[in-house]
Amino acid sequence: xTRLNILWALLLGLGLWQALVILTGAPHFIxxxxxxxxxxxxxxxxxxxxxxxxxxxxxxxGLVLGTxxxxxxxxHLAMSKTAERLMLPILVFTQAVPVFALxxxxxxxxxxxxxxxxxxxxxxxxxxxxxxFHDGLTRVDRGALDLAKSMGATxxxxxxxxxxPHALPALGTGLKLAAVYAPIGAVIGEWVGASKGLGYLMLxxxxxxxxxxxxxxxxxxxxxxxxxHWAVGLLAKRLNTYALGVAPQTPAARAGRA
Amino acid sequence: MADGxxxxxxxxxxITLSGQHSIGGAPLFAAEMMLPGGQWTCLLGPSxxxxxxxxxxxxxxxxxxDFVGQIAASxxxxxxxxxxxxxxxxxxxPWLSVTENTVIGARLRGDVPDLKRAEALLDRxxxxxxxxxxxxxxxxxxxxxxxxxxxxxxxxxIVLLDEPFSALDAGxxxxxxxxxxxxxxxxxxLLVTHDPAEAARLGHQIIVMSAGEAxxxxxxxxxxxxxxNAPETLTCQAELLAHLRxxxx
Numbered sequence: 001x002t003r004l005n006i007l008w009a010l011l012l013g014l015g016l017w018q019a020l021v022i023l024t025g026a027p028h029f030i031x032x033x034x035x036x037x038x039x040x041x042x043x044x045x046x047x048x049x050x051x052x053x054x055x056x057x058x059x060x061x062g063l064v065l066g067t068x069x070x071x072x073x074x075x076h077l078a079m080s081k082t083a084e085r086l087m088l089p090i091l092v093f094t095q096a097v098p099v100f101a102l103x104x105x106x107x108x109x110x111x112x113x114x115x116x117x118x119x120x121x122x123x124x125x126x127x128x129x130x131x132x133f134h135d136g137l138t139r140v141d142r143g144a145l146d147l148a149k150s151m152g153a154t155x156x157x158x159x160x161x162x163x164x165p166h167a168l169p170a171l172g173t174g175l176k177l178a179a180v181y182a183p184i185g186a187v188i189g190e191w192v193g194a195s196k197g198l199g200y201l202m203l204x205x206x207x208x209x210x211x212x213x214x215x216x217x218x219x220x221x222x223x224x225x226x227x228x229h230w231a232v233g234l235l236a237k238r239l240n241t242y243a244l245g246v247a248p249q250t251p252a253a254r255a256g257r258a
Numbered sequence: 259m260a261d262g263x264x265x266x267x268x269x270x271x272x273i274t275l276s277g278q279h280s281i282g283g284a285p286l287f288a289a290e291m292m293l294p295g296g297q298w299t300c301l302l303g304p305s306x307x308x309x310x311x312x313x314x315x316x317x318x319x320x321x322x323x324d325f326v327g328q329i330a331a332s333x334x335x336x337x338x339x340x341x342x343x344x345x346x347x348x349x350x351x352p353w354l355s356v357t358e359n360t361v362i363g364a365r366l367r368g369d370v371p372d373l374k375r376a377e378a379l380l381d382r383x384x385x386x387x388x389x390x391x392x393x394x395x396x397x398x399x400x401x402x403x404x405x406x407x408x409x410x411x412x413x414x415x416i417v418l419l420d421e422p423f424s425a426l427d428a429g430x431x432x433x434x435x436x437x438x439x440x441x442x443x444x445x446x447x448l449l450v451t452h453d454p455a456e457a458a459r460l461g462h463q464i465i466v467m468s469a470g471e472a473x474x475x476x477x478x479x480x481x482x483x484x485x486x487n488a489p490e491t492l493t494c495q496a497e498l499l500a501h502l503r504x505x506x507x
Contacts, residue, residue: 141347141349143345143347143349144349144351146314146317146319146343146345147343147345147349148366149319150317150319150341150342150343151342151362151363151366151367151412152339152363152366152367153363153366153367154366154367154368157365157366157367157368158366161351161362161365161366162351162366165351165353166351242353243352243353244352244353244394245351245352245353245354245392245393245394246392246394
């Protein structure tokens with residue numbers, strides 16, 4: 001059902017695109033037809049794949065590092081009232097600085113390689129992950145905390161056995177946001193200065209008036225983001241299922257319930 | 259078994275609480291109460307009068323107000339780490355199995371949990387076959403049984419119960435009252451409740467709180483747990499309800 005819907009949406013999109021090309025009569029170096037883009041994608045498949053690999057690596061590393069850093073910060077903030085008081089305003093303030101504006105500086109500091117793009121992706125997802133996870137950690141039922149205290153629990157153990165498992169769904173929400181943002185960070189980093197990656201390829205193709213290749217790169221990037229979003233969505237679902245203690249719905253369980 | 263119960267009974271201290279509690283300068287209650295060691299005290303009174311606050315004070319938790327007075331155990335020792343607590347909400351961790359929930363106290367203290375004892379306790383509260391299930395797979399009554407097993411696992415001489423059966427259906431509630439009376443025998447129990455029938459059934463002592471004071475209400479002559487339909491239980495319940503309605507007004 002959903003697969004059929006996706007197929008229809010895809011066909012509709014392609015149809016609209018083709019219609020736009022015919023109706024406007026735009027030349028192929030302004031708006032190439034879907035077929036032309038498909039041809040360009042096929043002809044340049046090796047180049048696209050190589051650059052897509054670099055971008056994927058940047059995004060994945062950025063996502064992992066940013067999540068680790070964000071989760072660690074959130075735990076630290078939730079455990080220390082002082083840290084929370086001092087750091088939360090700073091964190092919010094840093095969000096007022098558009099991360100994109102930092103791209104040139106980051107390129108200067110971390111070079112033209114994938115380093116600066118990873119840092120860019122980390123910076124852009126750090127805040128959503130931190131704030132979502134911190135929210136989850138601090139929104140634990142007061143009764144559960146009272147119970148833990150009456151049992152003589154230590155702060156660290158409350159964090160480990162109650163707060164973190166409880167906050168996993170919130171972390172999942174943060175990760176879903178991060179999955180959307182991380183590719184943006186990486187591509188902007190590539191635009192500012194790079195010798196590899198889909199963002200770099202887009203600029204290069206644009207400069208050489210190979211608009212069909214540019215579109216092919218853009219579509220590849222969109223596909224990567226969709227796959228990433230889907231994978232992270234699955235992960236978030238699993239975190240949710242775990243934290244709520246709901247057994248995965250197997251056909252046998254469904255039959256048993258009915 | 260009887261020996262064990264006796265030993266526990268002598269081990270469970272009584273608690274005295276006397277003093278005034280106020281929130282932001284406005285007095286909430288002034289109370290003086292004595293919870294006899296090894297017995298059940300039922301605490302009733304209108305909503306918002308501070309019943310749960312009494313419980314939190316004894317537990318040593320934040321109350322959002324100031325308490326001036328004294329809370330002490332009859333044996334002169336500190337109350338810290340001698341109290342376990344059970345609330346209206348089962349407070350089971352949804353991601354843990356029933357067994358793991360039962361031993362969460364040990365995990366939270368960083369101790370190695372005694373899983374054998376947990377299994378025995380779960381058998382005792384009738385959850386043996388469900389030990390590996392997650393709380394979401396249990397009924398409300400079964401979840402409160404699991405919470406009771408977790409309370410027993412702590413093995414503390416004093417147990418504070420904050421309306422633990424109020425969300426259960428009538429039949430399940432009566433079952434749980436009997437089970438709790440049986441497994442908590444010999445401990446000093448403070449039960450906060452809204453239900454006169456529950457107090458009439460379970461209390462060695464019944465205390466009614468009002469803004470000015472906490473007064474003892476006469477309990478039936480027989481010792482708990484009393485039959486639901488015994489005339490003295492029903493009389494006590496009816497008179498207590500009538501009294502509570504006056505306090506309310």
